[in-house]
Amino acid sequence: MIKLRNHSIPPWTWSFLAAVIVLVLTYMVSGRGGSQTITLAFTVAPYLVLVGLGQMLVMSAGPGNIDVSVAKVFSLGGLVAIAVGDVTGSWVLGLGASVGVGLAMASISVVSILYVRIPPIVATLATSLIASAISLTLAKGFQGSADPVLKSFLSWAPFGIPAFAIVVLLFTILVSLILKKTTWGSQMLAFGQARRAAEYAGVNAKETIVIVYLTSGVLAALAGALRASFSAPNVELGNDYLLDSIAVVVIGGTLMSGGRAVPAGVWGGALFFILLDGLLNLIGWSYAGQNVLKGFLVLAVLFLASGAPILSRRVSQPTTDAGNDEDEAEPEIKSLS
Amino acid sequence: MSTAILDHVGFNLPKGYARRALPGFLTLIAMVLILLVCGTIQPRIWSQNGLTLIMSPIVALAIASMAQMVMMSIGDIDLGIGFFVGMITTIVATLLRETPMLGVLALAGSVLAYALLGALVQLRSVPSLIATLGASFVWLGLGLFVLPVPGGAAPDWLFKYAFWKPPLSIPAPVVTMVVATALTWFVTRRTGLGVKFRSLGSNPVALMRSGGSLVVTRMLAYGTVGILGVLSGITLTAEIGGGDVNAVPGYTLTTVAAVILGGGMFTGGRAVAWGTLAGAVTLGLLTVLLTLLNLSSNLQPAVQGFIVIAVLAGRLVVERMTR
Numbered sequence: 001m002i003k004l005r006n007h008s009i010p011p012w013t014w015s016f017l018a019a020v021i022v023l024v025l026t027y028m029v030s031g032r033g034g035s036q037t038i039t040l041a042f043t044v045a046p047y048l049v050l051v052g053l054g055q056m057l058v059m060s061a062g063p064g065n066i067d068v069s070v071a072k073v074f075s076l077g078g079l080v081a082i083a084v085g086d087v088t089g090s091w092v093l094g095l096g097a098s099v100g101v102g103l104a105m106a107s108i109s110v111v112s113i114l115y116v117r118i119p120p121i122v123a124t125l126a127t128s129l130i131a132s133a134i135s136l137t138l139a140k141g142f143q144g145s146a147d148p149v150l151k152s153f154l155s156w157a158p159f160g161i162p163a164f165a166i167v168v169l170l171f172t173i174l175v176s177l178i179l180k181k182t183t184w185g186s187q188m189l190a191f192g193q194a195r196r197a198a199e200y201a202g203v204n205a206k207e208t209i210v211i212v213y214l215t216s217g218v219l220a221a222l223a224g225a226l227r228a229s230f231s232a233p234n235v236e237l238g239n240d241y242l243l244d245s246i247a248v249v250v251i252g253g254t255l256m257s258g259g260r261a262v263p264a265g266v267w268g269g270a271l272f273f274i275l276l277d278g279l280l281n282l283i284g285w286s287y288a289g290q291n292v293l294k295g296f297l298v299l300a301v302l303f304l305a306s307g308a309p310i311l312s313r314r315v316s317q318p319t320t321d322a323g324n325d326e327d328e329a330e331p332e333i334k335s336l337s
Numbered sequence: 338m339s340t341a342i343l344d345h346v347g348f349n350l351p352k353g354y355a356r357r358a359l360p361g362f363l364t365l366i367a368m369v370l371i372l373l374v375c376g377t378i379q380p381r382i383w384s385q386n387g388l389t390l391i392m393s394p395i396v397a398l399a400i401a402s403m404a405q406m407v408m409m410s411i412g413d414i415d416l417g418i419g420f421f422v423g424m425i426t427t428i429v430a431t432l433l434r435e436t437p438m439l440g441v442l443a444l445a446g447s448v449l450a451y452a453l454l455g456a457l458v459q460l461r462s463v464p465s466l467i468a469t470l471g472a473s474f475v476w477l478g479l480g481l482f483v484l485p486v487p488g489g490a491a492p493d494w495l496f497k498y499a500f501w502k503p504p505l506s507i508p509a510p511v512v513t514m515v516v517a518t519a520l521t522w523f524v525t526r527r528t529g530l531g532v533k534f535r536s537l538g539s540n541p542v543a544l545m546r547s548g549g550s551l552v553v554t555r556m557l558a559y560g561t562v563g564i565l566g567v568l569s570g571i572t573l574t575a576e577i578g579g580g581d582v583n584a585v586p587g588y589t590l591t592t593v594a595a596v597i598l599g600g601g602m603f604t605g606g607r608a609v610a611w612g613t614l615a616g617a618v619t620l621g622l623l624t625v626l627l628t629l630l631n632l633s634s635n636l637q638p639a640v641q642g643f644i645v646i647a648v649l650a651g652r653l654v655v656e657r658m659t660r
Contacts, residue, residue: 064603066466068590112646112649116646116649116650116653117649117653118597118645118646118649119597119603121414121590121593121603122593122594122597122645122649123646125590125593125594125642125645126642126643126645126646127642128590128642129638129639129641129642129645130638130639130642130643132638132639133635133636133637133638133639133640133642134639136635136638137633137635137636140635243416243470243473243474246416246466246467246470247467247470247471250464250467256464256466256467257464286481286482286485287478287481288477288478288479288480288481288482288485289478289482290478291474291475291477291478291481292474292475292478292479292482293478294474294478295471295472295473295474295475295476295477295478296471296475298467298470298471298474299457299468299471299472299475302457302461302463302467302468302471303457303461303463
């Protein structure tokens with residue numbers, strides 16, 4: 001029994017299990033099967049996955065690392081992409097501009113974290129405030145609409161499989177390979193597990209921090225640009241993406257304490273959240289009820305899937321178990337803040 | 338080095354004291370500077386009414402920051418406090434006004450819910466960040482159940498408080514903030530409970546070996562956070578005159594910034610009530626200052642962001658100099 005638990009199921013299992021349960025419930029409630037529900041979920045999920053992948057990289061870089069600016073950068077990316085695309089008439093330039101904005105915003109975070117030594121949560125909060133101010137200024141009297149070519153691509157679903165979802169899926173596999181196969185990937189995860197040890201082993205701390213935060217910023221802005229092209233740009237477009245991105249990453253099995261990144265789990269978490277929204281809409285729950293249930297489900301998944309085993313091994317290892325964990329983690333966090 | 342300087346001046350303080358108090362002290366200086374600039378631009382704030390006017394929106398933020406400070410002193414972060422305070426305002430503006438008994442029960446239930454959340458965090462080794470995040474969905478949903486659209490009205494006694502004018506022309510909000518901070522300071526720094534909270538943050542093994550229970554301590558700490566959150570919600574209801582679950586989602590992160598400005602740390606073990614008060618008032622006064630400067634309200638968040646970075650950069654410079 002213990003042996004089985006130690007070898008254990010892959011960390012992303014829980015999120016996909018949750019998504020499948022919700023899917024089955026949806027079928028039961030609507031009384032008919034069919035691929036429509038799945039197609040819809042795969043149309044909406046990729047945006048959350050993109051933001052989530054960035055968040056995942058940041059969180060994997062060790063305790064204390066989190067990007068709370070994704071929501072505002074998302075909205076800003078959308079506004080900038082549509083505005084630039086409208087002026088120049090090219091959606092490619094629009095997307096390029098959003099990437100630039102993402103880089104610029106993330107650079108503020110990076111500089112604050114590395115050189116002003118501000119804890120990441122406060123540094124990215126400051127970035128988020130700055131991004132939100134730019135969005136509000138841009139949005140004043142904003143006009144412009146998405147390029148029809150891009151828009152039709154984003155909603156194009158041959159054989160019920162959204163093409164954009166395939167692109168994001170390939171990207172997820174790429175991220176997964178980078179983490180597993182490249183030196184940088186192993187270095188980043190090692191850095192997340194034990195910062196000081198990794199630094200002694202020659203991992204460049206600055207480089208790691210710079211890359212994860214810039215990637216997160218770019219992915220958030222790009223996802224925002226695509227989302228805005230899919231529907232319409234809006235200052236509040238990204239608001240839900242902050243909490244959701246953190247939640248799906250953790251539900252997907254990525255450790256908040258860093259050192260374990262689970263790209264596949266981001267998909268599981270995102271599908272779970274989006275299918276759940278669909279299900280609750282279907283059975284006519286109010287927005288209030290949806291939130292309560294969503295909250296309880298997040299807590300329930302945490303309860304089931306988190307680190308400590310339910311059938312505890314504490315009998316053999318007396319209560320110091322939890323204490324030791326925190327004790328070991330402590331010096332790492334200290335060096336960060 | 339820092340103690341050497343202090344010795345030179347004639348102080349003889351405990352070793353860790355300067356390191357602990359310095360950040361909050363610098364924030365206090367920033368706060369006074371902002372207040373002085375505000376006063377120069379608009380001299381009318383130097384009166385009981387003027388100060389009440391600029392300080393009253395900050396009261397709820399200050400108390401919510403105390404909650405976040407307690408949370409951070411045990412090494413956790415609360416990402417749900419914004420919606421929790423919002424939910425409390427909806428309860429105060431409806432249940433507590435119409436059926437006080439039920440209202441009090443609901444508020445007690447909210448505190449209990451927080452304590453249970455603490456148990457979940459401890460027993461299942463769940464990161465506090467994500468547990469409170471999950472709880473924030475619940476607060477938002479419950480708040481929307483109570484009041485789907487902003488509305489309701491504050492109970493009469495709260496209205497009386499809102500128009501209360503203390504003697505000696507002391508502004509009422511300052512009294513509330515100082516009392517709340519003093520209570521938090523007393524509990525976290527002068528009682529056995531506070532020692533337990535801080536040791537849970539800095540050295541849980543030591544807490545366990547000294548016979549304390551990790552679960553009970555964390556539940557008590559979360560309960561304290563819940564109580565402070567309820568107080569913050571009550572003062573916010575007095576300020577906005579009704580209930581709105583979406584009144585202050587920004588508190589979640591602003592309170593973290595206030596604690597950091599006040600000298601708190603993410604690692605826990607440090608309880609800085611007065612520093613946090615200075616941090617919260619600084620952040621609150623910034624909005625006043627930017628309004629007085631006639632800055633477009635769209636730009637205000639950016640300036641706030643830059644000032645947070647600037648204050649922390651200033652602290653880094655001062656710390657390097659005194660080391």
